[in-house]
Every structure is written in C-alpha cells, then in structure tokens.
Amino acid sequence: MEEDQKDNPPRSAPVRLAYRVSYLGSRFFGSQMQASERTVEGEFVEACRRLSLFDDWRKAGFQFAGRTDRGVHSRGQVAAFTTREPERAKSVINTQLPPDCWCTGYAEVSPQFHPRFDARSRTYRYYFSDMPENTGAMDRAAGQFPGTHNFSNFARIEDKNPYRTILSARVKEEDGFLFFEVTAESFLWHQVRCMATALLTVGNGGDEDTVSRLLVSEAERSLQPAPAEGLILWDTDCGIEWQPLPSDERSRMFLDHLRRHHSLMETICRKMQP
Structure with a gap:
C-alpha cells in the first residue's frame, strides 16, 4: 500500500x-x-x-x-x-x-x-482615427445614451432583446487621440461600433439630436459599424x-x-x- x-x-x-x-x-x-x-x-x-x-x-x-x-x-x-x-x-x-x-x-x-x-458591467473604448470638427457636440450626443433604450437602430439584433442599459458614456481627448468610452451591463453585436458611427456623424456636422432620434424611432436599417480596429474591450468588472x-x-x-x-x-x- x-x-x-x-x-x-x-x-x-x-x-x-x-x-x-x-x-x-x-x-x-x-x-x-x-x-x-x-x-x-x-x-x-x-x-x-x-x-x-x-x-x-x-x-x-x-x-x-x-x-x-x-x-x-x-x-x-x-x-x-x-x-x-x-x-x-x-x-x-x-x-x-x-x-x-x-x-x-x-x-x-x-x-x-x-x-x-x-460580470457586473463591461466598458469599451472606441478610438477614432481622425479628429472630427466638433468634439464637444459628440460628447453632448454621447450623454443621451445612458439609461435603458431600444438599440435596434444601433446593432444587429437577430433574436436578441434589443433593450440594453447604458451606465455611462462620454467622448474625451487624451494623448492626442479622441475616444468614445461607454459602460453597460451588456452589449449587442456591433452596438458600440454603431454608436461610434452615430457620434462621428454628429462630430462632422450632423444634428446633435441624431442619437436621441435613433433611440426612439421605429427600427430602420441599422447603422454601418465603425471599423473594428478602433475598438478595445477596456474593462470587465x-x-x-x-x-x-x-x-x-x-x-x-x-x-x-x-x-x-x-x-x-x-x-x-x-x-x-x-
């Protein structure tokens, strides 16, 4: 033994x-x-x-x-x-x-x-390759994301629940680069990249109400997602x-x-x- x-x-x-x-x-x-x-x-x-x-x-x-x-x-x-x-x-x-x-x-x-x-929440950062004309407008538009919304116009939904709760969102410049940072309980497929597309439209002269309109309007064809290489999964809490x-x-x-x-x-x- x-x-x-x-x-x-x-x-x-x-x-x-x-x-x-x-x-x-x-x-x-x-x-x-x-x-x-x-x-x-x-x-x-x-x-x-x-x-x-x-x-x-x-x-x-x-x-x-x-x-x-x-x-x-x-x-x-x-x-x-x-x-x-x-x-x-x-x-x-x-x-x-x-x-x-x-x-x-x-x-x-x-x-x-x-x-x-x-996971309690996830934070993503999207880094824009170019500096838009109006970054202040982008930050104000990002401020319309927090809360629980229907993101059908911002994501590929398929059979998922389109509602997601955004905890915080901002646009900030750091080290010469502009990024969009967003924290939520969970995200849909391509959601952050489509949110970045909407903000870039605002920054290049689009209507600041673009975000709020897309959050409440009937589902249209979803936005084209911004290029993948700008996106970073920043943190998982x-x-x-x-x-x-x-x-x-x-x-x-x-x-x-x-x-x-x-x-x-x-x-x-x-x-x-x-």
Missing part, C-alpha cells in the same frame, strides 16, 4: 482561476474558438494544454467573459478555468501565450465563478481584486516593434506628402 502511494501521489485539489487578458486583435479571427482559424480562446486553450493545466477545456470549465469580433482588441477580457496546477498556471502562463496575447492579472475565485454571467502578472518578454518586444513600425510609417507618409 505504501509503495502504491509513492507511485501515485495524491493530486492537489482543483482551484478555479480567473485571468485579466489583453490582446491585439489584428491577427486573430475574433476571440471565440473556431476549428480552422486562429482565435484568442484557441491560443489560450493550447497554452494551457502545453502546460498540462487541463486536458479537456470543457471539463475545466474554460470560459471567456464575452466575445470580440475579428480585429477588436482587449485590455480587460476575463478568462477562467479550473486546474489542479494553480501555481504553474500563475507563474508561467504568459510564457506559453503568443506575443500578441498576455495576462496582466490573476485571482483565485469560487468554483462556481462564470466570467460572463458574473467582475468584482475581482487582481494580483498583477508581468507580461512575457516576447510580448514587450512585440509591442516595441509595433510602436517603432508605426512611427516609421508616420515618418514615411509625411516625407511623401506633396
């Missing part, structure tokens, strides 16, 4: 972990797992398998707080799974993730924790106090390379202007 115990040491009790996840969406086909495409969930699951944190992602209860479309980025996605190797998961998860995806925090959570259903995690050196080098590349391209474009 003693020899059997030596050959088969008792396994540690399972622990449920949550992670705050950042990623650059440009090279992903969205966050949701797909069989034949590169996705954030797919890369995360494969990293966990390489670390032997679990074998079957379903049995481990692997979940993300929500989905993001192709090209959309994240600063505050939340992932969760259950593992018998929590110390390994905490210490080396970033070494196995690709450089365009990394965890910035972790927490031990209850066995029942579900990042989607336990699950009531968690995160323990910080340093990003892997590969991710830091990857981000530095992107910054240098974009700086170079800006310089080239200026030199090529007539």
Whole structure:
C-alpha cells in the first residue's frame, strides 16, 4: 500500500482561476474558438494544454467573459478555468501565450465563478482615427445614451432583446487621440461600433439630436459599424481584486516593434506628402 502511494501521489485539489487578458486583435479571427482559424480562446486553450493545466477545456470549465469580433482588441477580457496546477498556471502562463496575447492579472475565485454571467458591467473604448470638427457636440450626443433604450437602430439584433442599459458614456481627448468610452451591463453585436458611427456623424456636422432620434424611432436599417480596429474591450468588472502578472518578454518586444513600425510609417507618409 505504501509503495502504491509513492507511485501515485495524491493530486492537489482543483482551484478555479480567473485571468485579466489583453490582446491585439489584428491577427486573430475574433476571440471565440473556431476549428480552422486562429482565435484568442484557441491560443489560450493550447497554452494551457502545453502546460498540462487541463486536458479537456470543457471539463475545466474554460470560459471567456464575452466575445470580440475579428480585429477588436482587449485590455480587460476575463478568462477562467479550473486546474489542479494553480501555481504553474500563475507563474508561467504568459510564457506559453503568443506575443500578441498576455495576462496582466490573476485571482483565485469560487468554483462556481462564470466570467460572463458574473460580470457586473463591461466598458469599451472606441478610438477614432481622425479628429472630427466638433468634439464637444459628440460628447453632448454621447450623454443621451445612458439609461435603458431600444438599440435596434444601433446593432444587429437577430433574436436578441434589443433593450440594453447604458451606465455611462462620454467622448474625451487624451494623448492626442479622441475616444468614445461607454459602460453597460451588456452589449449587442456591433452596438458600440454603431454608436461610434452615430457620434462621428454628429462630430462632422450632423444634428446633435441624431442619437436621441435613433433611440426612439421605429427600427430602420441599422447603422454601418465603425471599423473594428478602433475598438478595445477596456474593462470587465467582475468584482475581482487582481494580483498583477508581468507580461512575457516576447510580448514587450512585440509591442516595441509595433510602436517603432508605426512611427516609421508616420515618418514615411509625411516625407511623401506633396
């Protein structure tokens, strides 16, 4: 009996972990797992398998707080799974993730924790590529969003309830860039990007009442969503106090390379202007 115990040491009790996840969406086909495409969930699951944190992602209860479309980025996605190797998961998860995806925090959570259903709110930021003429009008128009409204004119509804509750919304300039920030309990497909389109119309000379009119008018053809690359899932509030995690050196080098590349391209474009 003693020899059997030596050959088969008792396994540690399972622990449920949550992670705050950042990623650059440009090279992903969205966050949701797909069989034949590169996705954030797919890369995360494969990293966990390489670390032997679990074998079957379903049995481990692997979940993300929500989905993001192709090209959309994240600063505050939340992932969760259950593992018998929590110390390994905490210490080396970033070494196995690709450089365009990394965890910035972790927490031990209850066995029942579900990042989607336990999320209190989600915050998105949409960064505009150009500076519109009237940013003040955009901020005033954004102030019409808070409250519970029918967003049929701002989203792809399909079979969903079109009503959503917006907790806060603003347009602000920071570091030379203009962004729209909105917090809600939940969002519909393309909702934030369509809201950004409406605000951009206002900023470029449109009627400030555009937003209020679309919120109360009969469902029309929904607005064209703004380009995905401007959208960031900024935060998901699950009531968690995160323990910080340093990003892997590969991710830091990857981000530095992107910054240098974009700086170079800006310089080239200026030199090529007539």
